[in-house]
Amino acid sequence: MDTVPVIVWNLDPSILLGIVGLGIAYACWPPTAGSRPRRGQVIAFGSGLAALALALISPLDELADYYLFTAHMLQHLLLLLVVPILFLYGLPDGAFEAVMRIEIIRGIIGKVARPLPAFLISVAALWAWHTPSIYEAALRNEALHAVEHLSFLGSATLFWWPIVRPTTYPWPIPALFQLVYLFGAALSSTLLAALISFATVVLYPTYAQLGPHALLRQMLGLTPLMDQQIGGLTMWVAGAGWYVGAAAIIFLQWFDQANLDETTAPRGPVRGNGARL
Numbered sequence: 001m002d003t004v005p006v007i008v009w010n011l012d013p014s015i016l017l018g019i020v021g022l023g024i025a026y027a028c029w030p031p032t033a034g035s036r037p038r039r040g041q042v043i044a045f046g047s048g049l050a051a052l053a054l055a056l057i058s059p060l061d062e063l064a065d066y067y068l069f070t071a072h073m074l075q076h077l078l079l080l081l082v083v084p085i086l087f088l089y090g091l092p093d094g095a096f097e098a099v100m101r102i103e104i105i106r107g108i109i110g111k112v113a114r115p116l117p118a119f120l121i122s123v124a125a126l127w128a129w130h131t132p133s134i135y136e137a138a139l140r141n142e143a144l145h146a147v148e149h150l151s152f153l154g155s156a157t158l159f160w161w162p163i164v165r166p167t168t169y170p171w172p173i174p175a176l177f178q179l180v181y182l183f184g185a186a187l188s189s190t191l192l193a194a195l196i197s198f199a200t201v202v203l204y205p206t207y208a209q210l211g212p213h214a215l216l217r218q219m220l221g222l223t224p225l226m227d228q229q230i231g232g233l234t235m236w237v238a239g240a241g242w243y244v245g246a247a248a249i250i251f252l253q254w255f256d257q258a259n260l261d262e263t264t265a266p267r268g269p270v271r272g273n274g275a276r277l
Contacts, residue, residue, distance in 0.1 A: 007059040037092040045090025069207045070231040084156040088164040096168040122159035175254035186243035197232030
């Protein structure tokens with residue numbers, strides 16, 4: 001009789017070295033290269049490392065690869081929404097300045113990090129990797145799976161940069177455009193999630209396989225289609241909600257700034273000498 005396998009931590013050396021390397025690089029950031037991170041930024045970056053470890057090292061990774069589509073959606077949400085935002089907030093201004101001083105990197109960023117390319121790249125990455133054939137190929141090939149995760153982190157970082165750290169972004173965009181930018185991403189995420197949630201067949205065969213991996217799903221009382229529907233709803237609610245929440249924050253800041261500008265604006269008719277009554 002099949003038994004549920006023990007779900008273990010993923011101790012892949014390349015992932016461990018990558019996360020530890022990021023932490024060391026951040027801790028050793030030279031003061032002469034720019035302002036040191038504030039306490040809140042250190043906490044944010046450390047939280048980003050913890051979220052990255054949760055996504056790629058904890059048992060969530062194995063659950064995502066073999067057991068539950070819903071677990072895979074939770075992993076993707078961490079890589080697309082949580083980790084990039086925490087990393088961006090946690091970096092000191094000097095880190096952005098140092099990167100932009102490197103000519104090759106500045107040239108690449110100039111092509112891919114402007115608002116429209118960043119938006120299109122992030123949307124394309126989300127849709128491409130959830131195409132059933134590509135999704136299944138990534139599950140079967142570790143190198144391709146690593147490329148998937150890196151593309152999620154990279155595209156999401158490009159996307160969130162003008163929203164999370166606008167003062168470091170080389171191409172400032174007005175608040176109204178930021179709202180359109182975020183609602184466009186919410187619409188894209190919602191459409192993909194709806195297609196997955198309302199599908200009447202299992203799109204990803206890995207999560208319909210029989211044997212030991214199916215026992216956990218059976219213990220939870222889930223069919224493969226139910227698991228897929230819950231995963232799609234998770235993407236729908238958490239993903240779209242995240243974008244709309246960010247848009248709400250920007251709108252409130254914009255509204256407050258408009259009120260402040262109106263309050264502090266000079267009033268009264270102007271005299272001939274330029275003074276106001």
